[in-house]
Amino acid sequence: MNTPPPLPPLAEKEQLLHPWSWLFVLLAQLRQFLFPLVALVIFGQRSAGREDSYQMVTMVIVAAVLVASALLRYFTYRYAIGADRVSVRSGLLARNRREIPFARIHNVAVQQNLLHRLFGVAEIRLESAGSKHPEAEMRVLRLDQALALEQLVRQHGRSPSPPQADPADSGGNDGPASATAGSQLLLALRALDLVRLGLVSNRGMVVVAAAIGAVFQLVPREVVGDLIKAHARQAMGMANGAALSTTSAILLAVLSLVLVLLMTRLLSVALAFVQYHRFVLSRADGRLTVERGLFSRSRSSVGQRRIQAWSLHQGLLQRWLRVQQLKVDIAAGNAEDNNSRNLRELAPIASQQQCTQLIQTLAPELAWPPSQWQPVAPRQAWRLCLPALLLWQPLLITALWQLAGSWALLCLCWLPVTVWRAWRSVGFMGYHVDAHAVMVRGGWWQRWWRMAQTAKVQGLRLRRSPLDRLCGTASLLLDTAGSSMGGPRLQLALLPVAQAQQLLEQLSARISRPRVASSADAAAPVTQVPADLQPT
Structure with missing residues (x-):
């Protein structure tokens, strides 16, 4: 993907997508019916005569409807670039019009697969905070138009947000894309790194x-x-x-x-x-950009201020190779999106030193790694054994008893391993709380570390289960705007009740303080629409 040209004067006239846009819409629709069609053609009940003819006619009608739908979408989809927003109009019978201010767009994702490269086009998605779906999805634009629109939206996104808005819900603090000449290279994966990534993954x-x-x-x-x-x-x-x-x-x-x-x-x-071929992580003007892919090249970016939490993951093989995986939670998007709309993996695989340097460079407020971890009482290890003792081992023995009889009792030999694993897990668990950040760690076979700035915490919850009330313990859960992204939770577990309540009061006082506007939120100069985006 190339760097877009300079930006000329604005124009607000509506324009169509690329003439081949209908073809890519059709292919996207056909992907949804690919497996059913293959199963119908290969394994369907074939019979000679009229029923076979009806089946073929039905398939032809379905194909014609899909083609007509793709063409209709092309002729009814319009977009216009305004001084401070993108307008999108679509639909024939049910007409929709979306006004997307530049300040609300948190990411512009540009994607190219092999077919896109063949036609010299690209797919572009405009994503805003808190939305599970793209605000606008343009299939497709010319590559130079897509790159120019990407640059335009991101440069407009530097304009300040309202003072009362939360940084997690606004795009006003985001700078331009990092895929420019002045970007700072943070991480680039080599072929050997990709081999290691494949070996440690499943x-x-x-x-x-x-x-x-x-x-x-x-x-x-x-x-x-x-x-x-x-x-x-x-x-x-x-x-x-x-x-x-x-x-x-x-x-x-x-x-x-x-x-x-x-x-x-x-x-x-x-x-x-x-x-992850040619994986590159770069930074420019407060934005992180990731570009990757062998056959399908994609580029996505996010403003650093939108990062809500950081997670480090390290499995057994990764510990042997002394590598880690660094992920972030963003204040937008849907965790169930298999297309990875949001930038989440800052480092799919990197050495422990590289991950530490990335966190220290991008989030110096975290002061990572902490000087000391507060441990969990080792006597709580028995609680981690309860799921195995009361749930899956009895069920496994019952299921195997019908097949192997008394030999199923050999599953009890796994109990010492369960106890040892629980003891090791509790020995690794810990937390660290200071004036600026909250950090937790856990696991044993699969170790993880999770951290977030105190200013990013959206809510606190003190939870006590019946077992907690019996043991005099409690768990303190911290929610951020990106906490629904999956992975380990930001949770301080197995704490004494008095200690948990004290931490709850301290953190409540800290997150209740009003946020101070940063001097970096200065108004950006007005940019202009590239010539390639102006209607001819």
Whole structure:
């Protein structure tokens, strides 16, 4: 993606999207019906005569309706660039008009896949705070037009927001995109980093599991059952013919399992290259921008002031390789969006030193890492064993009793591991609270750290379950504007009641203080619309 040209005078005349826009809308609609159509064509009940003709006619009618819908969307979709807003008009019978002020747009996401590159176009989405869907989605514009609109919206977004508005809900503090000549490079992933990312992730296993689930959903059960039985008979025949001993059979099964795990890891590495090829994190004028992708290039950015919380994740393999993953929560968006509309991964994989430097550079108020962690009482470890002791182990023993009888009691051998894991988890748990930030950590196999500035906390909650009341403990939950994004919660758990109430009062007093406007919120000069965005 190239840097847009300079910005000439504004024009507010409505204009159409790219002439090939209808084609990309049609392809997006067809993706929703891809699997049902494939299943209907390949595995549907085929019969000669009139019923077969009806089926073909139905498919042709559906295709014609989709094409007509795409063309209708192209001819009824208009957009205009004003002095301080973007206007979008769409619809024929039910007409909609959206006025999107530049100051409310928190992100301009530009995406290009292989087909976009072939046609020299790009898809652009305008996203605002607190919305689960894009305010405007333009499929598609010429690449230079998309980049120019991206620059225009972001430069207008530097204008100040009203004094009473919360920074998490306004776009007034955001600067221009970091994909400019003056941007600061913060992180760039190399090929070796992508290999490590694939090795420590489970993306390949997830894809394989999803493929197996899709096969069971699309292919008739009789076909799948016959296929499994045929391969099982073939494997048993080969094993009997080779006259393998018990030791050899076990060794062969272990080698097969290792081979499957190796193949899934190689698939994970390939997926990491596809998703994070040429990953670049940069900063310019208070905005963070991430650009990545091999076949489909995407660029997304967010203002630093919109970051509500920071999370570090480190699994067992990541600890061995001494790497971590850095994520952020943004005060907008939908966690269930599989297209990753919002920038969340600042560092999919980076060394511990790099992650520490990123946090120190981007959020110096956090003073990361803290000088001391407040631990949790080790005697609370037994509470982490309760789910295994009272729930899943009894259920597992009951389920296996029907198959293995008294051998199912061997599951009790896992109890020492459960107790040891709970003890190690409590030993790692801790929190740190100071005048500017709140930090918690937890986990053992999968370790995590979560932190947020006190000024970003939107609400506090003191929670006591029946077990807490019995043990004299409580949990203090802190909510931020991006707390619905998933992942570990910002929660101080297993605290004595008096200590939890004291922290509640202290934090309540801190977050109740009025925010002071920053001197950096100066009005930006009026920018102009690029020539490529003006109607001809």
